[in-house]
Amino acid sequence: MHDISSLRTQFQSDLQGAATSDALEQVRLRYLGRESGELTKILRSLKDLSEDERRRIGPQAQALKKEIEEALETKRTQISAAPLWEVDLSAPGRKPSRGHLHPLTLAQREINRIFRDMNFSVVESSEVESEHYNFDALNFAPGHPARDVQDTFFLEQPERDKKDPRTNMLLRTQVTAMQILHLERQKPPFQIIYPGRTFRNEASDSGHESNFYQIETMVVGKDTTFRNFRFILETFLKKFLGEGVEFRYRASYFPFTEPSVEVDVKYRGKWFEILGAGMVHQSVFMNAGYKKGEWQGFAFGAGLDRLTMIKYDIPDVRLFYSGDLRLIRQF
Amino acid sequence: MKFSYALLKQLIPKAPPLKKIAEEFNARSFEIEEFEGDMLDVKIYSNRYSDAASHLGIARETSAIFGLALKDPRASSKKLPKQKGLVKIKIEDKDACIRYSARVFDIPKVAESPAWMQKILRTCGINPINGIVDVMNYVMLEIGQPLHAFDAGKLANRNGVTQMSVRMAKKGEKLNTLDSQTIPLDPDMLVIADSEKPLALAGIKGGLESGVTTATTRIIVEAANFGSRGVFRTSRRLNLRTDAGVRFEHGLSPELVEWGMERATSMLTELGARLIDWDEAYPKKATDRIIGFDTETYENLIGAPVTPARAKTIFGKLGFVVESRGGKSAHSMKIKVPSWRPDLGDTEDLVEEVARIEGYNTFSPEAPMFAIAPAYPDDFVEIKDAVRDVLVAFGLDEVYNGTFLGPVDLEEGKGLMPLFQEWQAVKVANPLSEERSLLRPSLSHLLRRTVIDNGRFFEKIKCFEVGKVFAMQKGVIRERLALGIAIAAKRDAGVILEAKGIVEALLREFGVKDFSLEERQDVLHVSAGAKKLGTIVLALTGKHFIGAFAELDLEELIRLRQSQKVFKVLPRFPSVTRDLSLLIDASMRVGTLMEEIRKTNPKLLESFELVDEYSDSQLKSQGKRSLTFRFVFQALTHTLSEEDVNAQMKKITNTLAQMGVQVR
Numbered sequence: 005m006h007d008i009s010s011l012r013t014q015f016q017s018d019l020q021g022a023a024t025s026d027a028l029e030q031v032r033l034r035y036l037g038r039e040s041g042e043l044t045k046i047l048r049s050l051k052d053l054s055e056d057e058r059r060r061i062g063p064q065a066q067a068l069k070k071e072i073e074e075a076l077e078t079k080r081t082q083i084s085a086a087p088l089w090e091v092d093l094s095a096p097g098r099k100p101s102r103g104h105l106h107p108l109t110l111a112q113r114e115i116n117r118i119f120r121d122m123n124f125s126v127v128e129s130s131e132v133e134s135e136h137y138n139f140d141a142l143n144f145a146p147g148h149p150a151r152d153v154q155d156t157f158f159l160e161q162p163e164r165d166k167k168d169p170r171t172n173m174l175l176r177t178q179v180t181a182m183q184i185l186h187l188e189r190q191k192p193p194f195q196i197i198y199p200g201r202t203f204r205n206e207a208s209d210s211g212h213e214s215n216f217y218q219i220e221t222m223v224v225g226k227d228t229t230f231r232n233f234r235f236i237l238e239t240f241l242k243k244f245l246g247e248g249v250e251f252r253y254r255a256s257y258f259p260f261t262e263p264s265v266e267v268d269v270k271y272r273g274k275w276f277e278i279l280g281a282g283m284v285h286q287s288v289f290m291n292a293g294y295k296k297g298e299w300q301g302f303a304f305g306a307g308l309d310r311l312t313m314i315k316y317d318i319p320d321v322r323l324f325y326s327g328d329l330r331l332i333r334q335f
Numbered sequence: 336m337k338f339s340y341a342l343l344k345q346l347i348p349k350a351p352p353l354k355k356i357a358e359e360f361n362a363r364s365f366e367i368e369e370f371e372g373d374m375l376d377v378k379i380y381s382n383r384y385s386d387a388a389s390h391l392g393i394a395r396e397t398s399a400i401f402g403l404a405l406k407d408p409r410a411s412s413k414k415l416p417k418q419k420g421l422v423k424i425k426i427e428d429k430d431a432c433i434r435y436s437a438r439v440f441d442i443p444k445v446a447e448s449p450a451w452m453q454k455i456l457r458t459c460g461i462n463p464i465n466g467i468v469d470v471m472n473y474v475m476l477e478i479g480q481p482l483h484a485f486d487a488g489k490l491a492n493r494n495g496v497t498q499m500s501v502r503m504a505k506k507g508e509k510l511n512t513l514d515s516q517t518i519p520l521d522p523d524m525l526v527i528a529d530s531e532k533p534l535a536l537a538g539i540k541g542g543l544e545s546g547v548t549t550a551t552t553r554i555i556v557e558a559a560n561f562g563s564r565g566v567f568r569t570s571r572r573l574n575l576r577t578d579a580g581v582r583f584e585h586g587l588s589p590e591l592v593e594w595g596m597e598r599a600t601s602m603l604t605e606l607g608a609r610l611i612d613w614d615e616a617y618p619k620k621a622t623d624r625i626i627g628f629d630t631e632t633y634e635n636l637i638g639a640p641v642t643p644a645r646a647k648t649i650f651g652k653l654g655f656v657v658e659s660r661g662g663k664s665a666h667s668m669k670i671k672v673p674s675w676r677p678d679l680g681d682t683e684d685l686v687e688e689v690a691r692i693e694g695y696n697t698f699s700p701e702a703p704m705f706a707i708a709p710a711y712p713d714d715f716v717e718i719k720d721a722v723r724d725v726l727v728a729f730g731l732d733e734v735y736n737g738t739f740l741g742p743v744d745l746e747e748g749k750g751l752m753p754l755f756q757e758w759q760a761v762k763v764a765n766p767l768s769e770e771r772s773l774l775r776p777s778l779s780h781l782l783r784r785t786v787i788d789n790g791r792f793f794e795k796i797k798c799f800e801v802g803k804v805f806a807m808q809k810g811v812i813r814e815r816l817a818l819g820i821a822i823a824a825k826r827d828a829g830v831i832l833e834a835k836g837i838v839e840a841l842l843r844e845f846g847v848k849d850f851s852l853e854e855r856q857d858v859l860h861v862s863a864g865a866k867k868l869g870t871i872v873l874a875l876t877g878k879h880f881i882g883a884f885a886e887l888d889l890e891e892l893i894r895l896r897q898s899q900k901v902f903k904v905l906p907r908f909p910s911v912t913r914d915l916s917l918l919i920d921a922s923m924r925v926g927t928l929m930e931e932i933r934k935t936n937p938k939l940l941e942s943f944e945l946v947d948e949y950s951d952s953q954l955k956s957q958g959k960r961s962l963t964f965r966f967v968f969q970a971l972t973h974t975l976s977e978e979d980v981n982a983q984m985k986k987i988t989n990t991l992a993q994m995g996v997q998v999r
Contacts, residue, residue, distance in 0.1 A: 103727035103797070106735050113720075125711035131738070131803050132814050147564040149381050149584055158764040159774075163810035173812055175738070175763075175774075193706055201738065201803070205765060214767055215738045228703055229638030230690070235700035253695035254361045257380030263637075263687035265695050266366070283636055286683065300636060327734045327785035330792060 008064040011035075011042060015072055025083050032076050036069070043069055107335045108217060108324055111244075111312040112199055115219060118243045122236065124195040124221065129182045131201055132159065135169035137181035143259040143287040155205035157214075175203035179220045180260060183284065183303060187292035192224040192299045199308060210320040217308035222284070224301035230263070230283060233302035237267065237281065245269065245315060260285050261303065271314045278314070279306035336581075338393055339458040340373050341451075342477065346394035349403050356397060363691050364396045374458045382678035384585035389479025399652035399692055408477055409594050410601040420496060421612040422555060427502040429618050431525045432537065434560040434589040435501055436596050439487060439612040440603055442467065445549045461578065467547045467554060470602050472578075480558055480587070480595025481579035483535060487553040489545045491529040497555070498530045501537060501616075508533050511543040524569045525561060538566045538583040539575060553611070556603075558596040560589040588675035589621045621674040625658065628685040629667040636686050639698050643668065649692045650685075714893045715816055719801050721898075722818055722889065725844050729837055731797045731820065736781035738803070739763070739771035744780050752858065752870040753777035754815055754888050758806035774805035778819025779872075779884040786823040787877040796823045796882075797833075801889065816889040818869075823882035831873050834883035835859060838871060846897030854926070861887065863895050910941060910969040911980045916999040917991065921950075921960050928962075928996070935990045937983040941969040961999065 015035055022028045035043045046065050050058050105113075116126050144151050146169075157175040164171045182198040199219040206212050223236065234253075241249050250270035258264045261282025268275040281304030286296050309321045316335075318324075323331050344350050353375060357367040365387070366378040379388050386392045391408060398405040421439055426432045447453075448469035456463050461472050471482040490497045504520035510533050511517050518536065520526065525537040535541040538561035547554055560583075567584035570576060600610060628650075634640045643666055647657050650670055658669040672679045679685065690698075723733060745760060753776040766772035775781060778800045789796050799820045806813050820837060822830040835852055838861060842850045850863040852871070859871040869887035876882045919928065925945065932943065947963035954960055966987070968980050988998055 101730040103729065103731040104733065105723060105727055106733040108735060109723060109733060116716075123705050123707065125713070126716050127711060127713045128715050130814050132805065132812055147567055148586075149567060157766070159812060160762040160764045161807075161810065161812065190711060194708075194711070195705060196711070203738070205767065207767070213737075214771065223703065225703065225705075227635060229636060229701070230695075231638030231698050231701040232703035234698060235702045238700050252362065254366060255363050255691040255695065256366070257382055259382075262683040263690050263695075283683070286681070325735055325737045327736055327781070327788060327798075329732055329734070329785075329789045329796065329798065332732050332734060 035072055104332050119197045124197045127196050127198050129185055133176040133181050135172040138176050140169045141184045141291040143285050157203050157205050179218045183222055184292045195223045197221045213321050219308050220305035222303040224299050228301045260288050279304050336379050337459045338375050339455040342390045342455045346406050347397050347403050359400050363400050385588045386676050388582050390477050410597040419612045422497045422614050424614045424616045425500045426616045431562050431565045432501040434592050434617040436558045436592050436615040438556045440554050440608040443607040474595055474599045478595045478598050480591040483541050483557045484547045485545045485555040486547050486551040487555045491531040500528050512540050513543055513546050525565050537561050539577050539580040558592045560592050588677055590674045623674050624672045625669050626672050628670050631666050633686050637690055646689050649689050718889055718893050726799045731799045734785050734798050734800050740775050741770035748780040748783050750874050751779040755806040758808050761805045761807050761812055776806045777804050777886050778817050779886050782819045782821040783876050786821050786882045790877050790880050818887040818889050820885040821882050823880050825879045828881050831883035834871050834885050838885055847895045906969055908974045910967050911975050913966045916963045918959050918997040921958050935986050939968050939970050941967045
């Protein structure tokens with residue numbers, strides 16, 4: 005019971021095993037606890053010992069008490085200085101896994117948002133279209149070179165009459181068929197934007213692919229003017245390509261608009277044609293079953309790929325359809 | 336189309352430098368694609384060939400834009416000599432040939448044309464040939480009317496009369512052209528012929544035998560107007576594009592015939608030629624049109640005003656005549672539009688003429704007034720956005736593949752399953768190449784390529800595509816909106832379980848009820864109730880890469896989607912979780928096991944999931960593997976007792992024991 009040295013040894017082993025401040029407190033109580041601490045009991049029992057024993061054990065016990073207190077203090081400091089968690093905060097953060105939307109989707113969504121904010125509806129139509137809706141209903145005269153300008157992919161249909169434009173199917177060369185389709189299904193006034201994949205029979209190069217995307221808008225009302233068109237277009241260009249975007253209008257010709265213009269945008273110091281536009285030709289309204297002069301409006305159509313290339317500084321349109329994840333993961 | 340600045344300057348003496356012309360042309364009339372030295376390349380729009388595919392037309396535009404005087408090159412009609420009957424014209428097809436004019440000249444010795452003319456010809460991409468042919472081409476460049484000269488001595492004549500017919504070719508007839516090609520003719524092609532044989536392909540190219548050479552002493556000059564559709568058709572059939580053909584196929588006005596012929600006569604006469612005889616056939620004369628123009632209509636369409644005086648000035652400069660007994664009010668007028676502007680038909684055309692000369696860049700923007708009627712919803716747009724967001728959140732990357740593929744791609748992707756039943760691939764009638772001769776029947780075929788191509792850079796590929804797929808069914812072309820998902824990794828067939836999990840999570844996210852992914856012959860068939868939604872298959876793609884390809888019908892998903900989420904009451908009482916580790920035969924299927932457990936229908940079982948699969952060499956050698964399931968019991972009205980749960984677990988373990996499954 006009064007074996008101070010074995011008590012010391014016991015204490016040292018207990019101390020080593022104490023890793024937290026709670027465990028350390030347990031150790032302190034075991035030895036120095038007011039009620040049942042081992043050393044406390046010894047010190048309390050000194051008065052019951054003989055004077056010789058008291059003179060021998062007393063100072064030893066006092067010395068051990070001091071040792072224990074100092075050792076506990078040192079360990080306490082060590083434990084509180086140790087980091088709270090076992091982790092190296094300077095190590096690189098763990099990357100969360102995320103997927104990426106295709107840059108054309110990102111551009112399309114931004115454009116849709118810009119137009120939805122102006123109360124435009126986003127609508128879509130089919131990629132396979134009849135010659136009637138792609139050309140004839142849009143005032144392209146049959147057998148005329150204007151149709152040549154858009155090199156068309158025709159589809160083989162052994163059982164259909166190829167001479168009838170309503171059953172001669174092709175891959176749409178423009179999304180413009182939507183002008184007629186929408187006029188047939190919703191009465192004006194309305195504002196719509198209709199994006200979609202379109203197809204031209206051209207050899208691919210850095211600026212051209214045989215399939216690509218167009219976005220077209222159409223605004224129809226009782227007194228929609230050319231100046232209104234400039235407002236809507238310029239609002240869009242500034243929001244999409246930045247406030248400082250430089251643009252210019254040029255006289256042009258399309259069978260389905262009158263007057264017709266083309267718009268160029270300055271990119272890297274050069275003018276690039278980005279869209280065609282104009283006031284909707286009254287033939288389009290009449291072909292959709294409306295009376296001549298009842299409504300008027302404007303439409304403009306741009307190549308989404310080209311706009312996206314300008315916005316993100318991407319040099320080759322073919323990258324969009326390459327499926328290269330190294331491109332897509334950048335966005 | 337190439338033009339010469341030197342010739343333009345002849346017509347507009349005060350013409351500004353080429354650079355300035357290019358700038359203003361771009362804004363107000365035509366696109367100048369390039370200009371260098373004497374040459375400017377102008378893109379003439381397809382409805383403006385009649386008036387503008389000529390230096391006269393370009394000069395007219397320049398005059399209107401810059402307000403400069405135009406030196407009109409057109410010669411006035413001189414009195415013609417009495418007809419001698421040396422040449423007789425017969426138009427056999429009045430729709431194919433609207434006007435035909437022929438003049439006979441005796442010419443001095445054919446020499447080279449002067450240097451200034453040769454230079455202009457060359458700038459415009461035409462080779463000088465000889466003094467006569469060059470005049471023909473020069474007049475075409477200047478006036479816009481193609482001309483042709485025949486060697487009169489080479490034409491058949493009977494009793495001194497040369498019969499020139501404009502007719503469809505006869506089967507078997509041939510023509511040797513000026514550049515030594517032999518063209519087989521057929522009844523669909525219009526030719527100029529004498530009484531024996533075809534002399535020229537009308538409006539396109541002249542024949543070799545009747546061409547003018549240095550030995551020619553008498554010529555017959557042709558100025559004619561041919562219908563655009565016929566010339567277009569023949570030119571494309573023979574793949575023969577000429578300066579003359581390109582002009583006719585866009586539609587020229589027959590009035591140009593007169594201008595061209597008079598100018599040619601004037602120039603030939605200056606060279607010493609003598610007009611001997613002539614003939615002309617012009618069965619249906621073209622007329623000028625009267626079109627109304629109203630400044631109020633203009634302002635209504637453009638949004639900016641124009642004064643009647645300004646409008647009149649612009650029309651005058653463009654060569655239109657403002658009728659003196661014009662419109663009903665101060666702001667309306669009647670414009671006599673010349674026949675050589677066949678592109679102008681209605682009042683909007685005139686609005687365009689005024690607006691473009693004023694300049695589109697000058698009109699300031701003005702915000703329109705829109706009704707706040709709600710926007711029109713489009714299902715396809717919405718579902719595509721929803722699917723994209725969900726899949727990107729799951730960590731997949733979006734790709735866009737092309738629409739075209741080839742028979743080889745279909746062959747290589749034989750195990751892949753398009754959405755269509757009993758289908759054939761849609762063929763492109765005029766494809767770019769064999770590899771792009773079909774429309775894709777599924778997204779999986781090209782997603783397979785995506786996996787192969789990206790395999791060089793990534794160990795694990797998770798991607799998707801939303802797009803249209805096509806097939807022919809019973810002679811009808813079908814188009815469908817589809818979703819394709821590809822999960823691929825090296826040597827890990829587990830990718831199909833990953834794809835399975837993604838599809839299940841997507842369907843759950845969309846609130847689709849009663850969906851199932853059933854296994855049939857190594858393919859997972861996805862359906863909801865009776866509706867087929869698609870499939871998931873495994874395929875080997877390139878070296879060691881295994882890909883799982885899911886193909887889903889998004890149009891079907893639109894119908895099944897419940898986007899409205901419903902709140903489920905939160906449980907007030909604690910749940911009880913029990914884990915069960917099982918030892919099963921390696922050959923036993925997890926799906927079967929789970930189905931059997933489900934069938935025991937334990938009461939108050941909220942869920943049970945497979946939380947672990949384990950196998951090691953020891954277990955493998957015993958033909959076993961270990962699975963751990965987690966069962967969660969929940970009552971809504973009371974706290975579950977141990978006995979309740981134990982009883983249910985006993986039901987489960989009994990069933991498992993019957994299947995020979997050990998609990999560990």
